[in-house]
Amino acid sequence: IQMAQSPSSLSASVGDRVTITCRASQDISNYLAWFQQKPGKAPKSLIYAASTLQSGVPSRFSGSGSETDFTLTISSLQPEDFATYYCQQYNTYPFTFGPGTKVDIK
Amino acid sequence: QVQLVESGGGVVQPGRSLRLSCVASGFTFGSFAIHWVRQAPGKGLEWVALTSYDGKNKYYGDSVKGRFIISRDNSKNTLYLQMNSLGPEDTAVYYCARGRYYDSGSFYIDYWGQGTLVTVSS
Numbered sequence: 001i002q003m004a005q006s007p008s009s010l011s012a013s014v015g016d017r018v019t020i021t022c023r024a025s026q027d028i029s030n031y032l033a034w035f036q037q038k039p040g041k042a043p044k045s046l047i048y049a050a051s052t053l054q055s056g057v058p059s060r061f062s063g064s065g066s067e068t069d070f071t072l073t074i075s076s077l078q079p080e081d082f083a084t085y086y087c088q089q090y091n092t093y094p095f096t097f098g099p100g101t102k103v104d105i106k
Numbered sequence: 107q108v109q110l111v112e113s114g115g116g117v118v119q120p121g122r123s124l125r126l127s128c129v130a131s132g133f134t135f136g137s138f139a140i141h142w143v144r145q146a147p148g149k150g151l152e153w154v155a156l157t158s159y160d161g162k163n164k165y166y167g168d169s170v171k172g173r174f175i176i177s178r179d180n181s182k183n184t185l186y187l188q189m190n191s192l193g194p195e196d197t198a199v200y201y202c203a204r205g206r207y208y209d210s211g212s213f214y215i216d217y218w219g220q221g222t223l224v225t226v227s228s
Contacts, residue, residue, distance in 0.1 A: 090213065097151040
């Protein structure tokens with residue numbers, strides 16, 4: 001299963017609402033996770049089952065979608081949110097990641 | 107707290123083998139599936155392999171199938187990745203990550219290790 005993300009990068013300001021899209025090449029139901037990665041650091045898990053926040057993740061993060069189309073939304077961008085975001089499907093082996101969306105400061 | 111610590115990375119010549127380890131603590135290791143995920147320098151994440159909680163079920167990414175072997179020793183809280191016939195394309199940071207059961211034999215990632223760098227070069 002191929003995963004696509006858009007945009008590949010975006011520039012935003014603190015306080016902005018940011019939306020990242022992930023599209024699967026076939027129906028993956030809601031077997032979709034989102035991860036955040038900062039430079040030189042390990043990824044951090046944000047969301048699983050398309051919309052369920054991992055423990056400790058701020059509520060400004062939200063996920064939605066099903067089947068092939070998914071979104072990650074950050075309701076009010078904070079300084080610590082500037083990072084690269086990846087989606088991943090875990091419906092079918094081999095699991096696959098999207099290419100990433102880099103969010104940087106405008 | 108949940109901890110995953112990878113080791114065994116380094117510089118290896120093309121065609122040679124290397125074994126990575128991942129030691130877990132802070133949870134009941136033998137109750138969880140574990141993933142390997144890698145990231146080439148400046149590139150995105152690539153899923154490599156997964157083993158079920160008991161080691162009986164194993165799955166691999168297309169680029170490593172037939173060359174890499176995932177295994178675990180639950181008595182030692184340790185996961186392994188035996189990497190054979192290494193090529194420059196295998197140069198990456200390798201992460202182990204805990205898998206939580208979701209449904210129908212599927213597992214999502216909740217915790218990640220810090221990674222170990224493997225460089226394949228002559």
